[in-house]
Amino acid sequence: MYLVCPSCTATNRIPNERLRDEPVCGKCGHALMAAQPVAISEQALPKFIAD
Ligand SMILES: [Zn+2]
Numbered sequence: 001m002y003l004v005c006p007s008c009t010a011t012n013r014i015p016n017e018r019l020r021d022e023p024v025c026g027k028c029g030h031a032l033m034a035a036q037p038v039a040i041s042e043q044a045l046p047k048f049i050a051d
């Protein structure tokens with residue numbers, strides 16, 4: 001899959017088998033998984049979209 005770096009916005013192709021290994025950006029070394037909104041539940045998401 002592809003992950004966009006939250007630090008430099010570079011697109012990184014990450015093999016599925018490496019997703020659990022905390023992949024980092026190949027350009028700047030920032031942790032890519034930090035970009036995922038893990039703190040937002042599915043129930044809370046519609047509120048963000050509505051605003
Ligand atoms: Zn980066």
